[in-house]
Amino acid sequence: MSKRQFKTESKRILDLMINSIYTHREIFLRELISNASDAIDKLCYISLTDDSVTAKREDFAITVSADKDARTITVSDNGVGMTEDELENNLGVIARSGSLQFKKDTEGDEDAADIIGQFGVGFYSAFMVAKKVTVVTRSYKEETGHRWVSSGADGYTVTDCEKDAPGTEIVMELKDDSDEEKYGEFLEEYRLRGLIKKYSDYIRWPIRMGEETVNSMVPLWQRPKNEVSDEDCAAFFKDTFFETKDPASVIRVNAEGTVSYKAMLFIPGEAPYGYYTKAYEPGLRLYANGVMIMEKCADLLPECFRFVRGVVDSPDLSLNISREMLQHDRQLRVIANNLEKKVRGELERMMKSEPDKYRVFFKNFGLQLKYGAVDDYGMRKDELSPLLMFRTENKDELISLDDYVAAMPEAQKFIYFACAETYAAAKALPQGEPVREKGYDILCLTDHIDEFLVNILGQYKEKPFKSISDEDLGLETEEEKEELKKAGEENGELLQFVTDSLGGKVVETRLSSKLIKHPVCLTAKGPVSIDMERNFIAAGAAESEHVKAERVLELNAGHPAFKALKDAYEKDKDEAANLSRLLYALSELMSGLMPDDPAEFTDLVCDLMK
Secondary structure, X not given: OOEEOOOOOOHHHHHHHXXXXXXXXXXXXXXXXXXXXXXXXXXXXXXOOOOOOOOOHHHOOEEEEEEOOOOEEEEEEOOOOOOHHHHHHHHXXXXXXXXXXXXXXXXXXXOXXXXXXXXXXXXXXXXXXXXEEEEEEEOOOOOOEEEEEEOOOOOEEEEEEOOOOOEEEEEEEEOOOOOOOXXXXXXXXXXXXXXXXXXXXXXXXXXXXXXXXXXXXXXXXXXXXXXXXXXXXXXXXXXXXOOOOOOOEEEEEEEOOOOOEEEEEXXXXXXXXXXXXXXXXXXEEEEXXXXXXXXXXXXXXXXXXXXXXXXXXXXXXXXXXXXXXXXXXXXXXXXXXXXXXXXXXXXHHHHHHOHHHHHHHHHHHHHHHHHHXXXXXXXXXXXXXXXXXXXXXXXXXXXXXXXHHHHOOOOXXXXXXXXXXXXXXXXXXXXXXXXXXXXXXXXXXXXXXXXXXXXXXOEEOOEEEEEOOOOOOOOOOHHXXXXXXXXXXXXXXXXXXXXXXXXXXXOEEEEOOOOOOOOEEEEEEOOOOHHHHHHHHHOOOOOOOOOOOXXXXXXXXXXXXXXXXXXXXXXXXXXXXXXXXXXXXXXXXXXXXXXXXXXXXHHHHHHHHO
């Protein structure tokens, strides 16, 4: 027996591969089971053409066991095994893969097995938990076995040994426990079973612990569609993702071509707890030939569809792939683009064919679609805007923008909207009076993102969005505009007096073209609206931090309150100033804002009552 050195690697390189390619130490079991599965795949394939191989498919299995006293974990298979040269080539040269070579040798053969491992580094993940690794193997071509022993980058030994049957047995002697790492946890049977179920549940060969087969072997998404009922899919969804309610929809994908993959996606029936918080982690389960690569791969769907749960399984992805590598993986990008189209198509189908179900979905996840339409300066607005829904003054239930536009009278040029804290408040905004008088419907926007959303959308089906708080609602004739301008000039001194009386709270006081029944309303100049300001306040922004609107006080020249203000201005400037402050406070309340000085407002009302 002689000590041999790794051909190309040093301890530094070995440590780098272990610590950079694999994020979690528990991954070692997944890697060794995948290697064992590959070994069985190879022998199963060889048996199809080599009559000397008598192995039976039903006898193939992988065995996992632990010995607490010896602090060892053993993973064994009855697959193809290795000769001494193969041991040297596969385990003596880090990053050389026998599976990859086998895959190349059988390329183009439809009977060739789908070999999982490709990079040849999975075996070395054993050193993340083991201080010593022993490999006992016998090739199906030989009668003699070989023992490979290594304690890491210092080298390894290879000796001949007896082994009853072809296959490979890997024995890991675990590292000693420390305050930081408890390697002994992997000796617990429940822990090993949990790792098998988590990462290797769908390996095609039985994985046994004692007499029990731990894994399921055939994943639901790999079965023919006619063999899987809706109830099976719902049960899988609830069991796998710990949901209590059936999914709203199931999307099954079986894609072949440049990139082959299968997927089973679920649109949940309700929003998970904490969904709209930073703590929620989105992502699909990503598999390579039934072996889980990543539990939550967020790169498979855009942020706007982060509510989707499910699994994606592709033979074209490698097990030995990190999250950083995934972001630049061409196959993954192809899969992600296709899945995005599938999800959007299913939502469009639901909206058209199952509107009641879609409304429930939108109540759960509509806010996410709105975020998606706003993100990246509206990059996805054209794809997402047909999926959006809103309540309107005339429709208490959610309707689509298509429905709103289809119901617009021929003379209506704009999609009118009102922003407020609640649906009732939006319906009550006095700025909408002239729109209502025309018989036009108004979108009632109550989510904090809504005003940003309509600004990003700009228009829908060539119909521009217009806030009922805009100065020009596009409803007045030129004669009406001229008449209002003239009345404003005639009352110029009074309007300036009101502005001055409010001590900088407004930038302008004007006569309103909007008000019909109400005496006053508050609007804004510039890009920051009253609703935006209200959202900053609701978000808890400090006085010095939140963006303020340039407020404009609009008065209804035909309302008795304006006549009372005019009379007071001519007779008693102090009373006129008090009325100005009172009207301003009323305009704040009607806009969903608290008066700047509630005590002063109370006193003004009490004085009026006297």
